[in-house]
Amino acid sequence: xxxxxxxxxxxxxxxxxxxxxxxxxxxxxxxxxxxxxxxxxxxxxxxxxxxxxxxxxxxxxxxxxxxxxxxxxxxxxxxxxxxxxxxxxxxxxxxxxxxxxxxxxxxxxxxxxxxxxxxxxxxxxxxxxxxxxxxxxxxxxxxxxxxxxxxxxxxxxxxxxxxxxxxxxxxxxxxxxxxxxxxxxxxxxxxxxxxxxxxxxxxxxxxxxxxxxxxxxxxxxxxxxxxxxxxxxxxxxxxxxxxxxxxxxxxxxxxxxxxxxxxxxxxxxxxxxxxxxxxxxxxxxxxxxxxxxxxxxxxxxxxxxxxxxxxxxxxxxxxxxxxxxxxxxxxxxxxxxxxxxxxx
Amino acid sequence: xxxxxxxxxxxxxxxxxxxxxxxxxxxxxxxxxxxxxxxxxxxxxxxxxxxxxxxxxxxxxxxxxxxxxxxxxxxxxxxxxxxxxxxxxxxxxxxxxxxxxxxxxxxxxxxxxxxxxxxxxxxxxxxxxxxxxxxxxxxxxxxxxxxxxxxxxxxxxxxxxxxxxxxxxxxxxxxxxxxxxxxxxxxxxxxxxxxxxxxxxxxxxxxxxxxxxxxxxxxxxxxxxxxxxxxxxxxxxxxxxxxxxxxxxxxxxxxxxxxxxxxxxxxxxxxxxxxxxxxxxxxxxxxxxxxxxxxxxxxxxxxxxxxxxxxxxxxxxxxxxxxxxxxxxxxxxxxxxxxxxxxx
Numbered sequence: 001x002x003x004x005x006x007x008x009x010x011x012x013x014x015x016x017x018x019x020x021x022x023x024x025x026x027x028x029x030x031x032x033x034x035x036x037x038x039x040x041x042x043x044x045x046x047x048x049x050x051x052x053x054x055x056x057x058x059x060x061x062x063x064x065x066x067x068x069x070x071x072x073x074x075x076x077x078x079x080x081x082x083x084x085x086x087x088x089x090x091x092x093x094x095x096x097x098x099x100x101x102x103x104x105x106x107x108x109x110x111x112x113x114x115x116x117x118x119x120x121x122x123x124x125x126x127x128x129x130x131x132x133x134x135x136x137x138x139x140x141x142x143x144x145x146x147x148x149x150x151x152x153x154x155x156x157x158x159x160x161x162x163x164x165x166x167x168x169x170x171x172x173x174x175x176x177x178x179x180x181x182x183x184x185x186x187x188x189x190x191x192x193x194x195x196x197x198x199x200x201x202x203x204x205x206x207x208x209x210x211x212x213x214x215x216x217x218x219x220x221x222x223x224x225x226x227x228x229x230x231x232x233x234x235x236x237x238x239x240x241x242x243x244x245x246x247x248x249x250x251x252x253x254x255x256x257x258x259x260x261x262x263x264x265x266x267x268x269x270x271x272x273x274x275x276x277x278x279x280x281x282x283x284x285x286x287x288x289x290x291x292x293x294x295x296x297x298x299x300x301x302x303x304x305x306x307x308x309x310x311x312x313x314x315x316x317x318x319x320x321x322x323x324x325x326x327x328x329x330x331x332x333x334x335x336x337x338x339x340x341x342x343x344x
Numbered sequence: 345x346x347x348x349x350x351x352x353x354x355x356x357x358x359x360x361x362x363x364x365x366x367x368x369x370x371x372x373x374x375x376x377x378x379x380x381x382x383x384x385x386x387x388x389x390x391x392x393x394x395x396x397x398x399x400x401x402x403x404x405x406x407x408x409x410x411x412x413x414x415x416x417x418x419x420x421x422x423x424x425x426x427x428x429x430x431x432x433x434x435x436x437x438x439x440x441x442x443x444x445x446x447x448x449x450x451x452x453x454x455x456x457x458x459x460x461x462x463x464x465x466x467x468x469x470x471x472x473x474x475x476x477x478x479x480x481x482x483x484x485x486x487x488x489x490x491x492x493x494x495x496x497x498x499x500x501x502x503x504x505x506x507x508x509x510x511x512x513x514x515x516x517x518x519x520x521x522x523x524x525x526x527x528x529x530x531x532x533x534x535x536x537x538x539x540x541x542x543x544x545x546x547x548x549x550x551x552x553x554x555x556x557x558x559x560x561x562x563x564x565x566x567x568x569x570x571x572x573x574x575x576x577x578x579x580x581x582x583x584x585x586x587x588x589x590x591x592x593x594x595x596x597x598x599x600x601x602x603x604x605x606x607x608x609x610x611x612x613x614x615x616x617x618x619x620x621x622x623x624x625x626x627x628x629x630x631x632x633x634x635x636x637x638x639x640x641x642x643x644x645x646x647x648x649x650x651x652x653x654x655x656x657x658x659x660x661x662x663x664x665x666x667x668x669x670x671x672x673x674x675x676x677x678x679x680x681x682x683x684x685x686x687x688x
Contacts, residue, residue, distance in 0.1 A: 117614045117647065123584070124492060144583045145613045148468060149493050151582025238495025239488045240467070247591045247616035269489045270461045272591035275616040279623035303461065 029068035030217045030316045032331040033060055033081055035091045036210035037262045037308035040326025042343055050342065053090055057330040057340050060084040064214060065332045074216040074224035074258070075113045075136075082109070082132040082226045085212035089171050091328070092210025094130055097169050097230025099178040105169035107131040107230055108244035110146075111139060114223030114252035121244040122156065123148040126169075129162040132228045135244070137161055145246060149238075174233070181234035211243055213260025215252070215312045219334070223314060225250045225258035225274070232265075241265025247275035254314060256281040257288050262327065263307010267300055277311065288313045292321040373412035374561045374660045376675040377404055377425055379435045380554035381606045381652035384670025386687055394686065397434055401674040401684050404428040408558060409676045418560040418568035418602070419457045419480075426453070426476040426570045429556035433515050435672070436554025438474055441513050441574025443522040449513035451475040451574055452588035454490075455483060458567030458596035465588040466500065467492040470513075473506040476572045479588070481505055489590060493582075518577070525578035555587055557604025559596070559656045563678070567658060569594045569602035569618070576609075585609025591619035598658060600625040601632050606671065607651010611644055621655065632657045636665040 035057060064081035068074070086094025097105040109131035110121035120139025123146065128134045134156035138147055141159050157163050211229040218224075227250045229243040242249035242265035249265070251274035252258035259274035268274075273295060280291035288311050296309055301323055308322025310329065320329045320341075330340035379401060408425035412418070430438025441449040453475035454465035464483025467490065472478045478500035482491055485503050501507050555573040562568075571594045573587040586593035586609035593609070595618035596602035603618035612618075617639060624635035632655050640653055645667055652666025654673065664673045664685075674684035 119614050142581070143610065144581070145610045146584040146589075148582040148584055151580060155581040236495060237486070237488070237499035238492040240490040240492055245490075245589060245591075246613050247589075247619060251616070266487065266489045269590050270463050272595070272616060272619040275591060275619055276623060279620060280627055283624055283627035 026221055027219050028217070028316055028334045029065070029219050030312050030318055030331065030333050031061060031064045031068060031077060031081065031214065032216075032310045032312055032318045032320060033057060033064070033085070033212070033214045033329065034260065034262050034308065034310045034320065035085060035212050035328030037322045037324045037327035038209060039324065040328070040342055045342075053328055053342060054340050056085070056088040056090050057328060059088070060214070061330050061332045061338070061340075064216060068216060068218055069334065071219050073220070074218040074222045075111070077216045077218065078214040078224045078226040079111060079132055079136050081214040081216075082212060082228050083130045086130050086132060086228055091212045092230045093212040093228040094230075095169060096171060096174065098174050098210065098233040100231070101182070101234050101236040103178065105166065105230055106235075107228070108241065109135040109226070109228035110244045110246060110250040111135045111226040112224065112246060112250050112252040112258075113139070114225070114254040114258055117253060119145050119246045119250075121146040121246060122152040123240050123244040124238065125149070125153050125156065126166045127153055127163050128156045129164045129168065132226055133161045135226070146244065174230075177233050185234055209262070209264060209307070211249070211262035213250075213262060213310060215258040215260050215310055215318070217258070217312050217314065217316050221254065221314060223252045223254050223258035223312065225252040225260045227260045242268035242273065245269060247272050249274060251275045251278055253278055257311050257313040259309055259311045261307065261309040263300070263324070264305040267303050267305025268307065270303065271295065271299055273300075273309065277309070281313070288317060289319050292319045296321045297323050370565055371563050372561070372660055372678045373409070373563050374656050374662055374675065374677050375405060375408045375412060375421060375425065375558065376560075376654045376656055376662045376664060377401060377408070377429070377556070377558045377673065378604065378606050378652065378654045378664065379429060379556050379672030381666045381668045381671035382553060383668065384672070384686060389686075397672055397686060398684050400429070400432040400434050401672060403432070404558070405674050405676045405682070405684075408560060412560060412562055413678065415563050417564070418562040418566045419455070421560045421562065422558040422568045422570040423455060423476055423480050425558040425560075426556060426572050427474045430474050430476060430572055435556050436574045437556040437572040438574075439513060440515060440518065442518050442554065442577040444575070445526070445578050445580040447522065449510065449574055450579070451572070452585065453479040453570070453572035454588045454590060454594040455479045455570040456568065456590060456594050456596040456602075457483070458569070458598040458602055461597060463489050463590045463594075465490040465590060466496040467584050467588040468582065469493070469497050469500065470510045471497055471507050472500045473508045473512065476570055477505045479570070490588065521577050529578055553606070553608060553651070555593070555606035557594075557606060557654060559602040559604050559654055559662070561602070561656050561658065561660050565598065565658060567596045567598050567602035567656065569596040569604045571604045571606075586612035586617065589613060591616050593618060595619045595622050597622055601655050601657045603653055603655045605651065605653040607644070607666075607668070608649040611647050611649025612651065614647065615639065615643055617644075617653065621653070625657070632661060633663050636663045640665045641667050
């Protein structure tokens with residue numbers, strides 16, 4: 001009698017378990033990407049250049065969705081997506097990274113798995129071809145979350161990340177951007193407050209900022225987010241922006257959403273942008289759209305910042321929110337819905 | 345007639361304004377500090393050592409409360425408090441900083457003003473006597489929030505922070521700690537997964553972590569928080585913990601609370617500890633105590649981490665929460681209430 005009871009009990013739990021697993025294996029996926037936000041105006045763009053940007057975004061979406069449609073994980077998808085954007089010299093990450101004041105390329109990246117809340121980040125690496133793979137290595141192969149400069153490079157190289165000579169990151173356009181920025185900055189320096197050495201924010205800071213990001217929901221209901229950047233043109237003093245900071249530029253939690261940000265990084269750090277959007281969903285029961293709209297369209301400009309973000313929630317609803325003139329962006333869903341856009 | 349009406353209207357607003365300003369100038373202050381959390385057992389402590397620790401905490405409380413009682417700002421108070429703890433070789437920050445694997449001292453600090461949400465942080469500085477003053481300079485004198493390594497040192501020196509030869513940070517005890525840690529780590533290395541190079545968390549990580557922190561409410565109702573650390577003994581790969589990360593180790597917002605954390609930094613980054621406590625107060629309408637208890641006593645150990653935090657809210661209520669055996673801590677209030685404690 002007792003045996004039968006146990007048999008029935010076991011079957012009950014087995015059925016419950018299968019129902020649960022089918023529920024989480026919801027069979028749909030979503031991938032959303034950005035290639036930076038700023039003063040991106042149609043009037044400044046040629047049809048040829050526009051086509052190149054859109055092709056770059058499409059290539060990245062393809063890389064990530066190839067993984068997701070085969071049942072791959074969100075974390076693998078965002079990493080693969082970011083690698084394609086890093087290898088494309090149009091975007092300020094990897095090969096297209098901007099130059100520091102010293103004429104170097106110092107790269108930042110971060111990645112987070114919403115299933116485990118594990119995360120990895122690198123800041124200031126100069127010889128890792130794909131900084132996002134270094135961030136992934138920090139997440140998977142160390143006890144740490146964040147590594148910086150030489151130490152991060154050493155760890156990434158030890159753990160199989162492809163290294164390159166720093167000259168790999170040289171692109172003519174970014175070099176010209178640096179000369180332009182230096183000219184502007186030396187003009188500003190004449191006006192700087194000599195008693196405090198206070199640095200003024202550039203009046204036109206658009207060319208200074210750029211980031212790439214990806215967020216994904218996979219067919220098992222897992223969320224992940226990743227962000228990569230070359231930072232600010234003409235940056236000095238080892239400045240670290242929001243991109244490699246978990247909670248600011250990147251966050252993912254299966255219970256809420258996955259977020260990647262782009263914009264004026266200092267304001268994203270002060271607002272702890274990505275985690276605050278997640279917290280508003282969790283604790284104020286706001287939708288992803290409500291939380292993102294209020295943070296990007298109200299809280300961010302109220303402090304004096306600007307930029308955008310992408311996010312996807314556990315149900316596959318997604319946002320691409322920005323308060324600038326444009327944001328390179330795209331998305332693809334398992335139901336065939338897709339899009340690539342640049343302007344407001 | 346219209347003139348009288350305007351006169352009355354003006355007076356009405358003037359009175360309202362004065363009432364408002366008296367309300368925010370509430371006249372009370374609170375200062376709370378920590379000197380790190382971990383396996384701090386009475387059985388391992390001598391009466392002489394305990395007295396030194398308590399005296400160190402008292403000196404720090406005196407420095408901060410001297411400012412607060414004169415009507416000074418919370419941000420000035422937390423900076424002054426942290427400087428005293430940094431100058432005391434008992435605590436893992438400034439003069440008492442632990443050594444990296446390479447036998448260097450790399451210091452991190454951050455500071456945040458709850459009135460303006462302005463923040464500053466430095467990571468990996470090696471020749472700034474008081475890293476908290478460098479974080480304050482980043483906040484006050486740059487357009488940035490976070491700077492790292494050589495660049496941060498250059499900026500701090502340019503902006504009047506006292507520099508020292510790196511040998512200033514040498515202390516015999518920390519050097520012995522490093523030798524001990526290296527012995528333990530080389531034993532671990534024998535067991536590490538040779539295919540991935542995965543680093544195992546040390547079984548006994550208590551001696552590896554330590555931080556100092558301060559949070560304050562000033563008589564004008566402003567909140568501020570600051571944190572400083574030497575990081576982990578034997579740290580490698582340019583590891584950055586939670587202390588210099590706004591949102592993780594430090595956060596302050598006049599609308600909610602000021603927080604400084606201490607513990608196993610990686611978990612504090614993944615949970616975005618300080619900002620999440622603030623968000624739970626703001627969005628879930630929890631008290632500071634409810635939010636801190638749930639995060640430190642439940643969410644943190646659930647992920648496998650441990651440590652503590654201090655916090656003060658806008659009404660002057662404060663917490664000193666930890667799930668370890670002890671946390672060096674103390675507080676002082678304008679009503680004369682005060683205390684210094686070490687054990688659970």
